[in-house]
Amino acid sequence: MSTLVVIGLGYSATRIVQEVSGRFDHVVVTVRDPVRAEALTLGGPEARLAVSIEAIAFDGTRRVPRLAAALRAADAVLVSAPPREDSADPLLACHRADLAAAGRLGWVGYLSTVGVYGDAGGGWVDEASACWPVSRRSGARLAVEQAWTAFGAERGVPVMLMRLSGIYGPGQNALVQMKAGTAKRIVKPGQVFNRIHVDDIAGAVAWSLAKPGISGPLNVTDCEPSPPEDVIAYAAELLGVAPPPEQSWDEVAATLSPMARSFWGESKRVSNRRLREDLGYRLRYPDYRAGLTALRAGM
Template identity: 35%
Template structure:
């Protein structure tokens, strides 16, 4: 009987499902489209098609399950209606025994480049972070009310094979010069998979964990390293003032926040030994022939 569900089973979800397969455990992925379901079937993962934007969800039966929630919030607004729709339907489809919710470190907002652990008070500003913060509060309220177990992962940007900004590099779009670039944080997707699996079995209920490799750098450094490994030209550099006039609002939103994530709690409590503890070895794994 399948008792592990991955809601929002895209690239990360497929990798988590395959990891469970290596452990001899079956997983069911829940996706929005038939084409996504076919991708899961192609790697031997059972799939259901269901849309959290259009409840009810009659095909789901989550009672007593272990549930990973990887569904992104809606693209606009400050409220995550999707997680709200799911919680509202638990009465009909059954509530999971344990839920691992994938959030973002963006909920911390701008921290002025300071080191940030899980005790830091969230101060989200940009809409995408506000939606994540809303979702975190929704699942925490549900967990306290229902008694179901909850673990929240605040995840840094993740990268890996097939998840690199190669097209942006080919387009030659500019970046902020290194001396003005804010700190950013990352984790290799293979290590993120390990963290997700460990959180389901070892994470303390009610706790949250920062998920990163613990070696912050800048977005500029990240792009330059990838360009060097891919044999592409490094992006042209501009000042922060120039960036405000030239870059997209989405890119600018990342440049307005700077923080360095502490991952000690993740390493200790989830007993994680990172395969790729920094960008040097992580990016090298993405270019095996370099």
């Protein structure tokens, strides 16, 4: 019986489970809340999953016997949980021995961030670029990437480090922000970001599972790094409404949270050549226009 274990069932991981669960006989997921774990296992409406799963409560602070047993039987493990406060990976911190004892383990995927590259001043970066993370969060992600790379080398298991750009998809996109009246058209000269539709994250994981010989860092990102104000303007166009007025960075910087300011403190163009050519994945939504157009049609 083939088993997939997913650590941290959040927005992206839920879509991934929907995409790849048919390849496995048994799917185990973890969430922090024991009540949510019970609801997911019982197939409650909160799950919104088209597959029967086993959910286990795991907060990353201690070893959980049920999770230990699942890991020892796992064929594939996907880690979507963030680093702990001490910058350690919760699964490696609590269950490294169980992972090391997983006799059938043939693939590990870690959902990281393009934030590990830091600020490139609007220039291009790829998987061979040096990593100089600016924020503490991205620094912790890089440390966890290194820990998983070391584990993979020690255990002889391929580890795919999926560096995600700005995630959007159903319920989490510029169209939703426009309709809620929370969208801002902030203009910061030279500022560009990449994005990735959640369906393409799921698609990339599916392709990676089919090609475990390809490992290491992989930028999971779209083909068109763009100024953020362009995305908001296009969402307004799709909705047939006027876009919010432009605001300069100097006007709004002081009103943003420290997390938002750190995000805006980085500008780069992220290459997805390895995703397309080495992994061979064809993006369903290669730019924000394709993604938002599909989301508008599904509203």
